[in-house]
Amino acid sequence: MIKIIVNGSLGKMGKVLTNSIFEDANFELIAGVSKYETENTNYKLYSNILDVKEKADVVIDFSNPESLKDLLTYSKKTKTPLVIATTGYNDDELDMIKEASKEVPIFHSSNMSLGVNLLLKLVEVSAKALTNFDIEIVEKHHNRKVDAPSGTALMLANEIQKVLNNTEFNYGRYGKDAKRKEKEIGIHAVRGGTIVGDHSVIFAGKDEIVELNHIALSKEIFAQGSLKAAKFIVNKENGYYNMKDVVTL
Ligand SMILES: NC(=O)C1=CN([C@@H]2O[C@H](COP(=O)(O)OP(=O)(O)OC[C@H]3O[C@@H](n4cnc5c(N)ncnc54)[C@H](OP(=O)(O)O)[C@@H]3O)[C@@H](O)[C@H]2O)C=CC1
Numbered sequence: 106m107i108k109i110i111v112n113g114s115l116g117k118m119g120k121v122l123t124n125s126i127f128e129d130a131n132f133e134l135i136a137g138v139s140k141y142e143t144e145n146t147n148y149k150l151y152s153n154i155l156d157v158k159e160k161a162d163v164v165i166d167f168s169n170p171e172s173l174k175d176l177l178t179y180s181k182k183t184k185t186p187l188v189i190a191t192t193g194y195n196d197d198e199l200d201m202i203k204e205a206s207k208e209v210p211i212f213h214s215s216n217m218s219l220g221v222n223l224l225l226k227l228v229e230v231s232a233k234a235l236t237n238f239d240i241e242i243v244e245k246h247h248n249r250k251v252d253a254p255s256g257t258a259l260m261l262a263n264e265i266q267k268v269l270n271n272t273e274f275n276y277g278r279y280g281k282d283a284k285r286k287e288k289e290i291g292i293h294a295v296r297g298g299t300i301v302g303d304h305s306v307i308f309a310g311k312d313e314i315v316e317l318n319h320i321a322l323s324k325e326i327f328a329q330g331s332l333k334a335a336k337f338i339v340n341k342e343n344g345y346y347n348m349k350d351v352v353t354l
């Protein structure tokens with residue numbers, strides 16, 4: 106049985122994940138962490154991960170970038186492997202994650218679903234094949250999402266940038282001098298209602314369009330993906346891992 110701490114356990118994803126853990130005999134919820142301890146829970150709840158006393162096999166994090174420093178400190182200090190699903194990190198924070206992975210195994214992905222990880226591959230193949238097509242990414246999420254663009258949209262854009270040289274990202278084109286540059290990747294964020302997660306990559310060429318789209322229909326897929334990641338990382342060497350290490354495409 107794999108013992109788990111969930112950082113962000115009272116958030117939308119945290120609640121789905123803790124329920125998934127209770128329903129799966131392969132996992133045990135050792136403790137949860139949420140910034141404000143406001144609810145009675147049927148598991149031990151802390152307001153800061155540095156206060157957690159129980160020893161776990163893996164920490165799964167669906168929280169907010171503001172908890173990153175404490176999360177990495179805890180993980181390094183207790184040598185507990187870490188699955189990071191939170192999005193919205195800046196470049197310095199991404200560097201901190203990579204640096205910490207020299208001391209403890211870290212699995213990091215902005216999207217834990219199987220489908221998006223196939224989409225990453227399809228996007229790579231398409232960017233190689235559809236030369237001189239204009240590429241635009243449109244992501245749609247619920248009205249409670251704090252970061253924009255989504256971590257997934259940035260993963261997709263980075264995947265394309267690895268294939269194409271000299272591309273820059275243009276976020277939410279706007280204004281009277283906003284004409285598209287030849288090499289840019291446009292990235293657009295839509296927010297509304299309870300949209301779980303919808304990502305489209307549009308390749309628009311002369312007289313033809315290829316559009317690749319993934320729609321998440323429940324948060325459960327992200328919770329299940331994070332548990333798969335926890336299973337993967339529990340006995341790994343120190344290092345930086347992602348879905349490409351788990352999913353064979
Ligand atoms: N990789 C993936 O597949 C997916 C990633 N995500 C990402 O996961 C993150 C969480 O999403 P979601 O659950 O919808 O967001 P919520 O805002 O619903 O939940 C975030 C949770 O994190 C807690 N939190 C905030 N700061 C801290 C802190 N310093 N220490 C511990 N807990 C903290 C919040 O506590 P409080 O409410 O008390 O402030 C809250 O419980 C987002 O970054 C989102 O983009 C989401 C879905 C899939």
Ligand SMILES: O=C(O)C1=N[C@H](C(=O)O)C[C@H](O)C1
Binds near residue numbers: 215246255258
């Ligand atoms: O905040 C969310 O809800 C989601 N966030 C992730 C992201 O930013 O890409 C993944 C998923 O789309 C849901």
